[in-house]
Amino acid sequence: MKIPKPTDAELEILQVLWEHGANTVRFVNEHLNEKKETGYTTTLKLMQIMHGKEMLSRDDRNRTHIFDAAVKEDDIQKELLDKFLDATFRGSASKLVMHALGNSQTSKEELDQIRQLLDQLEGGK
Structure with a gap:
């Protein structure tokens, strides 16, 4: 299966x-609103689109539909990191690490x- 590349808004939904875990559109929307105001219908439409892209699964046995991530967090992180690494650091993991460690306070x-x-x-050497 090809790993989809989520948009920023789709990634926020996936992170919730x-x-x-699996939840309603209302629950996801309330969590998105903690960071920035997002309309319920916007969240609903995005989640429907994501379902169509097979990023989300949907349980519609009850009146309230329950959505869940159909893609694994690790798979998406790897895909996004690989693209970022290639585009930004010409594939060099060491350059990425040096930048990351050099630009922040590492505990x-x-x-x-x-x-x-x-x-x-x-x-283990």
Whole structure:
């Protein structure tokens, strides 16, 4: 299956569903409104479009339809990161990491996690 590339608005909807699980349009809309005002009908239309693109599944056995993410968060993150890496850093993961670490305050805990990941990638050397 080809991984779809969600728009920014679609990604926001997916993030609500990934975090909270299958839910109603109203629930998703209320969470979107915590960040910026979004009309209910706008959210409904986007979710219907996403269902048509097979990004969302829909349970319509009850009067209130329940939507769920039909794509995995890891798959979308990998797809978006690969495109970003190619377009922005000409495919260089090291340039991306150097920029990310150089442009922000990285906590000791985050650095420890990065060291642990590097150890795993190197086979525990």
